[in-house]
Amino acid sequence: MGYMTLANFRTDVQSALGSSGIDNARLDRWINFGYHDLGGSVDFESLETNTSTNTVSSTQTIAVPSLAEIVKLVKDTTNDKLLGWIPKAELFRRAITPTATPTNWTRHGDLIYFTPVPNAIIAMFIVYKIAPTRLTSSGAVTVFADIWDPAVFLLSVHHGLLALGQEARSASWLGRAISYIGSRITEVDMHATASGLGASLPGGLQALQQRLVGLQNQGGS
Numbered sequence: 001m002g003y004m005t006l007a008n009f010r011t012d013v014q015s016a017l018g019s020s021g022i023d024n025a026r027l028d029r030w031i032n033f034g035y036h037d038l039g040g041s042v043d044f045e046s047l048e049t050n051t052s053t054n055t056v057s058s059t060q061t062i063a064v065p066s067l068a069e070i071v072k073l074v075k076d077t078t079n080d081k082l083l084g085w086i087p088k089a090e091l092f093r094r095a096i097t098p099t100a101t102p103t104n105w106t107r108h109g110d111l112i113y114f115t116p117v118p119n120a121i122i123a124m125f126i127v128y129k130i131a132p133t134r135l136t137s138s139g140a141v142t143v144f145a146d147i148w149d150p151a152v153f154l155l156s157v158h159h160g161l162l163a164l165g166q167e168a169r170s171a172s173w174l175g176r177a178i179s180y181i182g183s184r185i186t187e188v189d190m191h192a193t194a195s196g197l198g199a200s201l202p203g204g205l206q207a208l209q210q211r212l213v214g215l216q217n218q219g220g221s
Contacts, residue, residue: 170215
């Protein structure tokens with residue numbers, strides 16, 4: 001769990017923005033934007049969960065678990081076999097005829113598709129990633145270890161400055177956030193097994209880097 005409370009974040013973000021007249025509703029919005037940015041940039045164990053469900057014979061799909069942002073793996077527990085992920089285009093090229101036990105899966109919208117199409121009821125174990133629950137009460141802390149509090153703070157200030165139309169300063173704070181996250185990811189990779197903190201999601205961090213480039217191209221920094 002984090003060390004800084006939502007009230008702490010409000011105080012520090014408002015100070016960094018150089019304004020004392022911003023209401024809590026706006027501050028909370030920016031803080032939660034930053035919190036979610038971090039959750040999407042690092043593969044935190046605390047955001048990983050799982051569920052079990054069954055296929056339906058002759059039906060190619062099952063529903064994606066509620067609140068799942070990313071489906072990470074699917075295992076056939078009836079046959080004790082991990083299914084392989086394939087791109088959507090590859091799955092849709094294959095025959096949609098109930099033939100056998102599924103060997104592969106992919107996600108399309110709110111459904112998980114299997115190939116071959118199941119020809120029986122098969123138990124599936126699904127591991128997926130969810131978004132962090134928004135911080136709403138003054139005493140709330142993040143679900144991440146306290147070493148990540150500075151990243152939430154930096155990203156929150158970035159969002160606040162962006163909302164206030166200060167793109168140059170916003171880009172600067174985003175750059176600091178990316179640097180900090182990168183430095184902590186190195187430690188996470190080294191100690192992931194022992195600490196359970198996770199490892200980097202390259203796509204997530206790249207998304208922040210692309211946002212920074214976009215701001216800089218607008219003359220932001």
